[in-house]
Amino acid sequence: MSQTNLTVAQLNAAAPAEAVALLDGVYEHSPWIAERALAARPFRSLAHLKHALAQVVNTASADEQIGLIAAHPELAGKAMVSQTLTAESTNEQRKAGLTDCTPEEFATIQQLNADYNAKFGFPFILAVRGPRGAGLPKREIIETFARRLHHHPAFERGEALRNIHRIAEIRLDDKFAVDLTLGNDVWDWQEQLSVHTDPGYAEKGQLTVTYLTDAHRACAAQISALMLATGFDSVHIDAVGNVVGRYEGATPDAKTLLTGSHYDTVRNGGKYDGRLGIFVPIACVRELKRQSRRLPFAFEVVGFAEEEGQRYKATFLGSGALIGHFDARWLVQKDADGITMREAMQHAGLKEEDIPKIQRDPARYLGFVEVHIEQGPVLTELDLPLGIVTSINGSVRYVGEVIGMASHAGTTPMDRRRDAAAAVAELILYTERRAAQDGDSVGTVGMLEVPSGSINVVPGRCKFSLDLRAPHNTQRDALATDVVAELQAICERRGVRFELEETMRAAAAPSAPAWQQRWETAVDALGIPLFRMPSGAGHDAMKLHEVMPQAMLFVRGINSGISHNPLESSTNDDIQLAVQAFQLLLEGLAADPAP
Numbered sequence: 028m029s030q031t032n033l034t035v036a037q038l039n040a041a042a043p044a045e046a047v048a049l050l051d052g053v054y055e056h057s058p059w060i061a062e063r064a065l066a067a068r069p070f071r072s073l074a075h076l077k078h079a080l081a082q083v084v085n086t087a088s089a090d091e092q093i094g095l096i097a098a099h100p101e102l103a104g105k106a107m108v109s110q111t112l113t114a115e116s117t118n119e120q121r122k123a124g125l126t127d128c129t130p131e132e133f134a135t136i137q138q139l140n141a142d143y144n145a146k147f148g149f150p151f152i153l154a155v156r157g158p159r160g161a162g163l164p165k166r167e168i169i170e171t172f173a174r175r176l177h178h179h180p181a182f183e184r185g186e187a188l189r190n191i192h193r194i195a196e197i198r199l200d201d202k203f204a205v206d207l208t209l210g211n212d213v214w215d216w217q218e219q220l221s222v223h224t225d226p227g228y229a230e231k232g233q234l235t236v237t238y239l240t241d242a243h244r245a246c247a248a249q250i251s252a253l254m255l256a257t258g259f260d261s262v263h264i265d266a267v268g269n270v271v272g273r274y275e276g277a278t279p280d281a282k283t284l285l286t287g288s289h290y291d292t293v294r295n296g297g298k299y300d301g302r303l304g305i306f307v308p309i310a311c312v313r314e315l316k317r318q319s320r321r322l323p324f325a326f327e328v329v330g331f332a333e334e335e336g337q338r339y340k341a342t343f344l345g346s347g348a349l350i351g352h353f354d355a356r357w358l359v360q361k362d363a364d365g366i367t368m369r370e371a372m373q374h375a376g377l378k379e380e381d382i383p384k385i386q387r388d389p390a391r392y393l394g395f396v397e398v399h400i401e402q403g404p405v406l407t408e409l410d411l412p413l414g415i416v417t418s419i420n421g422s423v424r425y426v427g428e429v430i431g432m433a434s435h436a437g438t439t440p441m442d443r444r445r446d447a448a449a450a451v452a453e454l455i456l457y458t459e460r461r462a463a464q465d466g467d468s469v470g471t472v473g474m475l476e477v478p479s480g481s482i483n484v485v486p487g488r489c490k491f492s493l494d495l496r497a498p499h500n501t502q503r504d505a506l507a508t509d510v511v512a513e514l515q516a517i518c519e520r521r522g523v524r525f526e527l528e529e530t531m532r533a534a535a536a537p538s539a540p541a542w543q544q545r546w547e548t549a550v551d552a553l554g555i556p557l558f559r560m561p562s563g564a565g566h567d568a569m570k571l572h573e574v575m576p577q578a579m580l581f582v583r584g585i586n587s588g589i590s591h592n593p594l595e596s597s598t599n600d601d602i603q604l605a606v607q608a609f610q611l612l613l614e615g616l617a618a619d620p621a622p
Contacts (some may be wrong), residue, residue, distance in 0.1 A: 029373045033202045035076065040067040051078070052115050053202070054103065056098040056491065059091075060084060072554030073203055074412065081192045081410035085519075095276040096149040096187050102168065103128055103136045108321045113398040115198055122162035123283055132165055139172045148182055154193035159214055160200070160207070160597040185408070186587065191587070192410060196600055209314075210603030212385060213306045219296040220246055220374075221288070221608055235297040239268060239371040246290050250305060250330045257309055258316025259328075266381035267348045268332030270305075274312045274572050277321040284616065285387075285575070288328035289345060293337055297400075297595025301567075303582060303602070304398040305330045310606045311613060316331040319604035322617050331567050336373075338362045340530040346567035351576045355379075373539055387574075393620065394542055395571035396612065397579045398605055400597055402564045402590035405582035410560050412609060413550050416579035419562045419569050421503040421535035426474075431523040431605040433487030448477050448486035450521050457491065457513045458493070461506060464597060469563060470505050493527075500535050523594060536569040541574030546580050549611035553604055564590075580608060 038046055043065055052421045067079035084095065100116055103125045120126055128136065143151045151172055156164040163171075175183060200207065221234050223242040224414040228235040236242050247270050254262040254272035260271045270290070275281075288304025307327045316321070331345030341357040358369040358379060372379060401407075406414050431445035455472045462470035465466050474492040495510060497503035511527065547557055558582065568577045582605045585593040 028110070032204055035070050035073055035203075038076070044101065044334035050080075050200075052113060053179050053198045053468075054084075054095065054191065055100075055113065055194075057095050057117070066523075070554070072201065073205065075554035075556075077192075077199060078410060078556060080116075080195060084188060092184065092188060093149060095191065096152060096184070099138045099150055099152050099191070102134060102172070103148045103154065108393040112244050119194070121198075122156055123166070124162065128165065132169070135169055136172070138170070139176070139249065143172070143176055146176065147183055149187065149504065151175070151183075152187040152190045152194075154190045154197065156194075156197050158596050159211065160197055160451070161598055170563050172187050173380045186576055189407060189410075189585075189587075192596065196598075199424065201598065205600075207599045207603050209310050209606040210599035210601070213310050213602045213606060214449040214597075215310070216306045217298045217302050220249055223249070228295065228403070231295075234292055235294045235337075236292045236299060237292065237294075237335075238291055238333040238341075238344070239375045239377075240338070243268070243291060243332070244375055247332070248569070249331070250290060253309060253445065254312075254328070254487075257504075259312055265348075265387070266377055266379070267345055267353065267379070268375065268377060269348070269385070270326045270330035271334075272312070274315065274326040274328075275321070276325040277323050282325045282391060283325040283618075284393045284613075285327050285329065285571065286397060286398055287327075287331060288399060288455045289331040289334035291301065291331075291333050291335050291337065293335050295593060296591050297589075297593060299584070299595050299597055300333060300399045300402065300590055301331070301399070302603070303400050303597065305538075307398045307602070307609055309607050314479045314610065322613060323620060324616065334565075334567055336424075336531065339368050341368070342424070342531040343533070343565070343567060343570050346570040348382055348385055348605035349387050350570055351383070351408050352570065368480045383588055389574040392575050394539065394576040394578075395548070395568060396542065396577065396609075397566060397568045398580060399562075399564075399566055399581060399610060400584050400590060400595065401588050402584065402595075405560055406528050406558070407580060407588045408518075409558060411556065412583050412604050413553075413558075414581035414583075415550065415557060415559045416538055416562050417571075418498060418535060418537040418580070419542065419561050419564075419566055420496045420498050420533070421500045421530065422494065422496040422533050422565050423503060423507050424495075424531040425527050425529050426490070427493065427525055427551045428488060428490045428525040429518060429523050431487050431489075431521070432485070434485045436475050436483045436485055439485055444485050445487075445522050446485050446524055447489040448480075450517050450523050451475065451489045451491045451523075453517050453521075454491070454510070454514050457493075457517075458510050460496070460510050461513070465497060465502060465506065467561075468495070468502060470495050472505065491575055496563060496565075498535060503535070533565055533569050534573075536572035536577065538578040542576050545612050545615055546578055546608070546617055549608040550580070552566060553607060555604065580605065 033558045054060045063083045144447040221243040225235045225240050225242050250270045251262050259272035260275045289301035293343040298469045307532045331346035336342035341361045396527050429450045432449035459468040471494040476490040477486045495506050508583045571577050583601050585596050
């Protein structure tokens with residue numbers, strides 16, 4: 028039996044010893060993993076098999092886990108030099124170019140191996156074929172190696188195991204001859220879009236795309252071109268910069284399913300936040316077009332122009348405009364360079380008088396669904412590729428400033444100071460304590476600035492932001508009330524004053540039960556265990572929730588699920604499953620349309 032053409036049916040039918048042999052080499056020198064995983068047979072899918080294998084490792088003893096890690100060879104280590112690696116490891120290290128290191132690269136890796144082993148007591152494990160499966164560049168391997176040297180030992184053991192699972196996943200893909208075209212294409216589209224970045228960041232190799240900059244408009248043009256190339260019937264950029272693509276239904280009067288996400292980014296952000304939710308449905312439309320197939324409903328994919336609130340204080344501008352929530356007062360806001368939003372829109376060729384025209388009639392829509400990278404560690408720690416969102420947390424944001432008195436740092440006694448920065452520092456610590464009291468509330472001061480600060484001057488001004496979130500509106504409001512009251516008390520006690528502006532308030536958005544069930548049915552059909560979870564992050568779905576039913580699907584991120592960070596990423600395997608889940612949702616909706 029050829030292992031390169033292995034099927035789940037063959038694995039389910041095989042005798043235990045034969046089944047273990049079929050999975051030989053998936054986990055390095057560790058047949059016990061396959062032996063125990065067979066208890067989960069019959070496997071419903073390859074995704075089910077992968078999860079069952081991972082669960083065996085995750086429930087194993089600490090000694091067994093360390094033994095599994097130790098069974099792996101060092102990168103570019105003695106086993107490679109002596110050519111005693113397994114065939115699988117040889118292939119992987121060759122794909123990453125590790126069998127062809129320069130003397131300098133080899134020396135660097137050898138020193139990293141020594142330092143890593145001295146700190147952790149086990150070899151450094153990295154899935155060197157990477158999230159795309161094609162091999163990581165040596166520079167990225169060395170940078171990752173150096174970065175992970177600073178991890179806490181318990182956390183790093185988890186990272187090692189997660190990389191072992193990724194290695195096993197790629198090896199299983201090879202054994203089962205998996206076609207990952209959909210996942211690869213969506214992964215590539217995101218990489219291709221990331222070449223556009225705002226001035227000042229491109230030179231640093233950082234991704235930053237803020238509202239209506241040249242990079243932002245280039246992204247819109249590239250998304251538009253892709254929509255046209257993949258078979259959308261119509262594509263246009265609307266009055267606020269949203270990219271709107273429509274694939275019409277079988278009948279002209281059909282209702283529409285709305286989907287999409289945002290293509291702007293935070294500063295020095297990741298490539299997948301928002302954009303994954305644009306490209307996954309684009310892949311679905313392409314496959315429908317290739318099949319010359321129409322659904323009994325129209326399908327509208329929107330790349331929302333603005334969600335992050337980075338250039339102007341106008342969060343959810345793109346999705347808000349679709350429900351009539353564009354605030355004309357935003358137009359006079361200025362960015363850091365003094366450019367008003369109105370001027371930016373005029374420069375982009377957008378007409379503010381057309382903004383009311385893009386408001387959607389909810390009666391013409393079935394609902395809104397969104398695919399999004401998780402932006403957190405939960406799915407990756409559970410070794411699950413997809414998660415079902417139950418609700419999006421409510422949030423409120425502020426920008427503020429404390430005004431004290433600048434004075435000489437050497438001659439102003441400690442009890443005579445009116446230190447604005449110290450007041451904000453006190454507020455930060457209170458916010459941290461107060462949010463923790465709720466268990467599931469969060470509070471963050473993400474921006475902090477002492478304007479014209481000097482090392483020998485007591486700060487007279489301190490600017491800051493506040494981001495407060497909770498699963499329910501009442502809980503969020505109680506948190507906000509307490510934090511603002513404490514700010515006032517701090518300022519009174521310290522003899523300073525404050526200014527505080529609320530810039531955004533978003534209600535919690537529970538998923539519509541029927542639509543959440545559609546995602547659950549799709550994920551279950553893929554053989555993936557169902558996991559339901561709230562979203563701590565805000566999403567465009569929060570705005571659409573105000574006028575139509577909505578539900579979201581989360582996709583696991585790698586690097587412990589980090590987001591708003593250059594390390595943000597997902598694998599071609601997980602993206603493939605996201606596309607397939609979306610296709611199954613479309614199939615289910617076609618068979619049983621919502622009212």
